[in-house]
Amino acid sequence: DGKYGKAMEIVKELEEKCGTPIGKLRQVADAMTVEMHAGLASEGGSKLKMLISYVDNLPTGNEEGLFYALDLGGTNFRVLRVQLKHGGIANQEFEEVSIPPNLMTGTSDALFDYIVAELAKFVAQESEDFQVAPGKQRELGFTFSFPVMQSSINSGTLLRWTKGFSIEDTVGQDVVAELTKALKRQGLDMVVTALVNDTVGTLAGGRYFNKDVVAAVILGTGTNAAYVERAQAIPKWHGVLPKSGEMVINMEWGNFRSSHLPLTEYDHALDVESLNPGEQIFEKIISGMYLGEIVRRVLLRMAEEAAFFGEIVPEKLKVPFILRTPHMSAMHHDTSSDLKVVAKNFTDILEIPNTSLKMRKVVVEICNIVATRGARLAAAGILGILKKLGRDAVRDGENQKTVIALDGGLYEHYIEYSKCLENTLDELLGDEVAKSIVMEHANDGSGVGAALLAASHSQYL
Numbered sequence: 001d002g003k004y005g006k007a008m009e010i011v012k013e014l015e016e017k018c019g020t021p022i023g024k025l026r027q028v029a030d031a032m033t034v035e036m037h038a039g040l041a042s043e044g045g046s047k048l049k050m051l052i053s054y055v056d057n058l059p060t061g062n063e064e065g066l067f068y069a070l071d072l073g074g075t076n077f078r079v080l081r082v083q084l085k086h087g088g089i090a091n092q093e094f095e096e097v098s099i100p101p102n103l104m105t106g107t108s109d110a111l112f113d114y115i116v117a118e119l120a121k122f123v124a125q126e127s128e129d130f131q132v133a134p135g136k137q138r139e140l141g142f143t144f145s146f147p148v149m150q151s152s153i154n155s156g157t158l159l160r161w162t163k164g165f166s167i168e169d170t171v172g173q174d175v176v177a178e179l180t181k182a183l184k185r186q187g188l189d190m191v192v193t194a195l196v197n198d199t200v201g202t203l204a205g206g207r208y209f210n211k212d213v214v215a216a217v218i219l220g221t222g223t224n225a226a227y228v229e230r231a232q233a234i235p236k237w238h239g240v241l242p243k244s245g246e247m248v249i250n251m252e253w254g255n256f257r258s259s260h261l262p263l264t265e266y267d268h269a270l271d272v273e274s275l276n277p278g279e280q281i282f283e284k285i286i287s288g289m290y291l292g293e294i295v296r297r298v299l300l301r302m303a304e305e306a307a308f309f310g311e312i313v314p315e316k317l318k319v320p321f322i323l324r325t326p327h328m329s330a331m332h333h334d335t336s337s338d339l340k341v342v343a344k345n346f347t348d349i350l351e352i353p354n355t356s357l358k359m360r361k362v363v364v365e366i367c368n369i370v371a372t373r374g375a376r377l378a379a380a381g382i383l384g385i386l387k388k389l390g391r392d393a394v395r396d397g398e399n400q401k402t403v404i405a406l407d408g409g410l411y412e413h414y415i416e417y418s419k420c421l422e423n424t425l426d427e428l429l430g431d432e433v434a435k436s437i438v439m440e441h442a443n444d445g446s447g448v449g450a451a452l453l454a455a456s457h458s459q460y461l
């Protein structure tokens with residue numbers, strides 16, 4: 001009928017506006033490469049901050065001892081301890097704790113006190129397998145997945161929060177100093193020897209196990225990437241050139257934007273109503289915090305303008321962020337012939353119990369459109385990095401493997417998304433080049449990577 005037709009028009013329009021034909025993806029990749037150059041040329045030269053990580057040596061495998069890591073991402077934080085023996089990880093334990101939402105918009109002290117209290121519990125539960133050498137301080141790598149302007153390997157000021165965090169008094173502060181003060185307040189004797197972005201941690205963790213890893217991409221609550229750059233190719237770096245000749249760059253690619261990005265009215269509204277309007281535009285169309293919310297906004301419009309769920313607009317559908325990306329992915333992956341999972345999510349989360357199979361099919365289609373756009377754009381971003389590294393083409397006589405370490409809950413659990421990402425990168429590279437580029441899941445590499453970097457920057461070396 002007419003109402004269904006109007007609803008289908010909305011879906012069709014969404015599909016058109018979210019289109020990512022290969023030519024557009026190439027434009028996005030080229031724009032990414034251009035912005036990378038600009039961000040490396042001068043501070044503030046681009047939306048891409050291209051932050052210097054002060055990591056100029058990646059793990060070698062010779063790291064030894066007991067090290068800790070604390071990984072503060074978006075949704076959860078993890079504490080871990082890693083016992084490193086020459087050439088490998090002898091022992092490893094971790095704990096994951098969710099961050100109470102009120103702490104995400106409270107005070108700096110409250111957030112850091114909470115984190116340190118959890119860390120202190122973790123340290124208190126230590127078994128005999130994990131003992132620090134007598135007279136030595138425990139050393140910690142701090143994975144902090146927000147934009148930080150580092151001034152050394154273990155200091156750096158927070159530029160701004162992202163991913164739903166908004167704690168004004170932390171912005172402009174040295175996050176290691178904030179953590180250290182909290183450690184003091186709670187009498188926990190630990191020293192932060194490395195401050196790393198999660199992408200840098202993942203790169204370090206990935207390299208420890210595979211020498212061909214040159215870049216890392218996170219697709220979790222937010223999204224970001226890091227890669228190994230030639231120090232000579234960083235005009236804005238005025239310090240002494242590192243002996244290795246290399247420097248890991250934290251791109252902060254979540255803040256990438258380009259006129260080539262396919263944006264819709266839903267994206268604009270989501271952005272305007274977000275805690276950080278105008279920022280993190282790439283992140284807002286490809287990462288886990290936002291995909292489900294985009295789908296909700298499409299469904300809401302269909303309810304309002306096409307009475308898709310009946311004459312009354314369902315109340316729950318009006319609640320921002322009620323439909324999370326894990327719900328979306330569960331619905332997208334629904335293989336039952338009557339789409340039971342979609343029906344259940346609609347009943348349980350949106351309190352819409354009376355969906356028809358025809359409606360549920362439309363819902364899956366919307367999930368597919370939104371996830372496909374995100375995954376294909378993420379692939380274009382990776383192509384941008386490969387171009388910058390000169391690894392997007394086969395060069396005569398070279399047979400070098402290029403490995404990209406990927407991690408994050410979205411990549412790990414949203415299989416349709418990760419499959420689409422991999423297929424799109426292959427499509428962009430072509431068969432011959434695709435053979436030399438490998439995407440590897442670096443499971444929880446960022447925590448281990450931070451511990452490894454804490455080890456290689458130990459105060460006792």
Ligand code: ADP
Nearest residue numbers: 073074075220221288326329408409410413414
């Ligand atoms: P963070 O990015 O917060 O450090 P993770 O890497 O664990 O943490 O990613 C968590 C995010 O991954 C969640 O916010 C969610 O968006 C996404 N995610 C988790 N599970 C799923 C799932 N089953 N399907 C799709 N996305 C998921």
Ligand code: MG
Nearest residue numbers: 073074198220
């Ligand atoms: Mg994380």
